[in-house]
Amino acid sequence: KQEVTQIPAALSVPEGENLVLNCSFTDSAIYNLQWFRQDPGKGLTSLLLIQSSQREQTSGRLNASLDKSSGRSTLYIAASQPGDSATYLCAVTSYNQGGKLIFGQGTELSVKP
Amino acid sequence: DGGITQSPKYLFRKEGQNVTLSCEQNLNHDAMYWYRQDPGQGLRLIYYSQIVNDFQKGDIAEGYSVSREKKESFPLTVTSAQKNPTAFYLCASRRGGGANTEAFFGQGTRLTVV
Numbered sequence: 001k002q003e004v005t006q007i008p009a010a011l012s013v014p015e016g017e018n019l020v021l022n023c024s025f026t027d028s029a030i031y032n033l034q035w036f037r038q039d040p041g042k043g044l045t046s047l048l049l050i051q052s053s054q055r056e057q058t059s060g061r062l063n064a065s066l067d068k069s070s071g072r073s074t075l076y077i078a079a080s081q082p083g084d085s086a087t088y089l090c091a092v093t094s095y096n097q098g099g100k101l102i103f104g105q106g107t108e109l110s111v112k113p
Numbered sequence: 114d115g116g117i118t119q120s121p122k123y124l125f126r127k128e129g130q131n132v133t134l135s136c137e138q139n140l141n142h143d144a145m146y147w148y149r150q151d152p153g154q155g156l157r158l159i160y161y162s163q164i165v166n167d168f169q170k171g172d173i174a175e176g177y178s179v180s181r182e183k184k185e186s187f188p189l190t191v192t193s194a195q196k197n198p199t200a201f202y203l204c205a206s207r208r209g210g211g212a213n214t215e216a217f218f219g220q221g222t223r224l225t226v227v
Contacts, residue, residue, distance in 0.1 A: 031213040043119075043203055044218040051213065089156070091216070098169060099144050099207060101216055103156040 002027045002094045006104035013080055014112050021075040021107045023090035028068050031093045034101065035064050035075050038087045047088075048075070080111045116140065119204050119219035125227050126191065126198060134189045134222045136204035145187035146205040146216075149173060156203065162187055191224065199226050 003026045013019050023033070032051045036044040048057045048064040050073070056065040063076040077084060087108045091101035117138045126132045136145065147159040158171030162181040176195025181187055187206075191198045202222045208214040 034216060036218075041201075041221075041223070043220040044205075046215055046217060049215045091156075093213070098161060099163060100146065100158050100161055100171065101156075101205070103148075105153070105155040 002030075002092060002097070002102045004090060004092055004102050004104040006088075006090060006107050008107060009105065010108040010110075012110040012112065015080060015082060017080050017111075018076070018078050019080055019109075021077070021088050021109070023073040023075070023104055025071045025073075025092050025102075027094055028071055029095045030068065031095065033064075033066055033073050033090060033092045035062075035073075036089045036091065038089060038106070040087075044089065077109075080109075082111050082113050085109055085111050117204055117206055117217055117219035119202075119222050121222060122220070124222055124224045126224060127227060129193045131190055131192050132224070134191070134202055134204075134224070136187045136189065136219060138185055138187075138204075138206045138217075138219075140206055140208070140217065141184070142206035142208050142217075143184065144207040144209070145181070146207075147171075147177075147179065147187070147189045148203045148205065150201040150203060150221075159189065159202075198224055200224060 005024045034049045035047040050057050050066040061078040066073045087106045089106045091103045120135045144163045146161040148156040160179040162168035178190045204219045207216045
């Protein structure tokens with residue numbers, strides 16, 4: 001059974017710092033991994049999708065990497081801003097699972113001015 | 114604008130009452146999903162549908178029912194059999210069969226039992 005873990009559960013950094021969020025999964029037989037952002041009381045916003053054949057994806061100040069063999073992904077945020085404060089979730093889609101996403105518990109990020 | 118619309122944003126249910134949460138998408142996506150989010154427990158899958166007129170139970174389907182009569186609509190009914198329905202409910206969709214494409218989410222419905 002696929003399990004997804006995100007560490008740390010919460011992170012507080014000063015504005016301008018570069019930071020890394022971690023995501024690990026137990027079964028490497030995945031189609032893809034997706035990173036989301038969730039603001040309090042809101043839905044999920046897709047940030048990056050990495051297919052299993054890819055090593056990384058970039059969007060603006062965000063860079064996500066995938067090491068399928070070791071079951072790890074990282075989300076790198078450069079030059080963090082207070083507006084980056086949110087909960088970040090990763091989710092994987094495994095083979096033979098009907099396309100359902102398996103989520104980690106999320107990392108709550110706070111960027112202090 | 115293309116996207117997923119969930120309504121209502123807030124919903125209050127009395128004990129023993131059934132309520133229906135709406136999810137509509139105009140993305141022409143085949144696959145649609147319902148998730149439940151509770152504090153400290155992440156997102157858990159309730160039901161999903163990969164094609165019209167077909168759907169499957171997720172990990173926590175007891176006390177819930179769905180229908181998929183139209184491609185763009187996937188309503189979720191929370192029945193009186195669901196003993197702890199207070200939660201944040203999220204609907205999602207994906208293009209095609211849904212396995213290797215990007216998932217998009219609605220803004221959620223917060224259900225509270227009163």
